[in-house]
Amino acid sequence: MQTFKYTELDVAKLTESDIEALAVRLEKDDYSSVFDGLEDWHLLRAIAFQRPELVEPYLHLLDLEAYDEA
Template identity: 65%
Template sequence: MKTLTISKTNIATMTSQEVDKLAIRLEQDDYSNAFEGLEDWHLLRAIAFQRPELVESYIHLLDLEAYDEA
């Protein structure tokens, strides 16, 4: 399975369809090695920080939790 490699500038132009495909790959977890899945996970995480509206439906894939540092 081929993973996406995208620069920060390209994240600004990503479409919701591209994010959907990325999330589907992550949900299926059908990678030939762990590094491909990790690359997709890091890409989805970068999108979440730069364009959170695109990953609202897939935030569960990132395991992001609010931490109380108190």
């Protein structure tokens, strides 16, 4: 399974199908190395901060929680 390196990608150029493929890989969780899965997770997280509209259907994969900084 091929993963993307975040440093090699321009998040602004990613398409909905790119994000969907990333999410499918994360849902299958069939990586040869735990670090490959972690790289995909970090990429999805970076995309969520830069282009949240693309990641909205896959937020459950990020397990984000709201923090109360009060």
